[in-house]
Structures are given as C-alpha cells and as structure tokens.
Amino acid sequence: MRKLESFPSQNSSKAALASGEDITVVPQGMTMTTQQAADFLGISRPTLVRLLEAGEIPFEQPGRHRRVRLEDLIAYQSTSRAERRDALRELRRASLDASIQVGNPDDVRRRSELDAE
Numbered sequence: 001m002r003k004l005e006s007f008p009s010q011n012s013s014k015a016a017l018a019s020g021e022d023i024t025v026v027p028q029g030m031t032m033t034t035q036q037a038a039d040f041l042g043i044s045r046p047t048l049v050r051l052l053e054a055g056e057i058p059f060e061q062p063g064r065h066r067r068v069r070l071e072d073l074i075a076y077q078s079t080s081r082a083e084r085r086d087a088l089r090e091l092r093r094a095s096l097d098a099s100i101q102v103g104n105p106d107d108v109r110r111r112s113e114l115d116a117e
Helices: 010-018 034-041 045-053 070-101 105-116
Strands: none
Touching: 034 045, 034 070
C-alpha cells in the first residue's frame, strides 16, 4: 500500500498547473538506466558513469548494469545548480571588487545590491 504522504497535495498540484508549471507523476523509487539518467541531466553517459564512480550520485547495481533513482538525479541536479549559482555570485563579486578598485562608481552600487542578495 502506498503512503499518501509521498504524494503532493492536490491543492499544490492544482496551483502548480494553474501557474503554468510542468508536473510529472512517477512511481516512488523509479530507476533509470545510465543512458536515461545521462539524458535527464543533459550530460554524456561516460560523464555520468564518472560521477557515479566518484560517489557524486548514488546508484544500484543489481546485476551487470547500474540503475539510478530519479530522486537521486533530482537531488544531484538541485545541488549542482546551487553550487554553480554560488560560484557565479562569487565571480561577480570578484569582478565588481576589481572594478571598484579602479574607481567605477556604478560598480559600488552594484556591489551593495549583490551583497544584499
């Protein structure tokens, strides 16, 4: 028997649809082949295999072939996006700091806006 808690509430699903968001319904614990997982992440299969072997993404290997859970892919994707966003923010800060040192007054304002994020 499935746990009702594992499904999003009907109201949140309706709200997401009403706002134009996409909704995908998949079985809990759904697994994918390495090729399907690579396609989902938009990377090559060899790159995915390197991530799996490095322990970046958990996987199962019931026989000869690796299987990856969709929820693990989504978690990796979310973490990866957050790390890229943080790295980009740091690059922007460093760029603005360098620009401020040469005396560009507009960049002082941009830096204070960036610090407020």
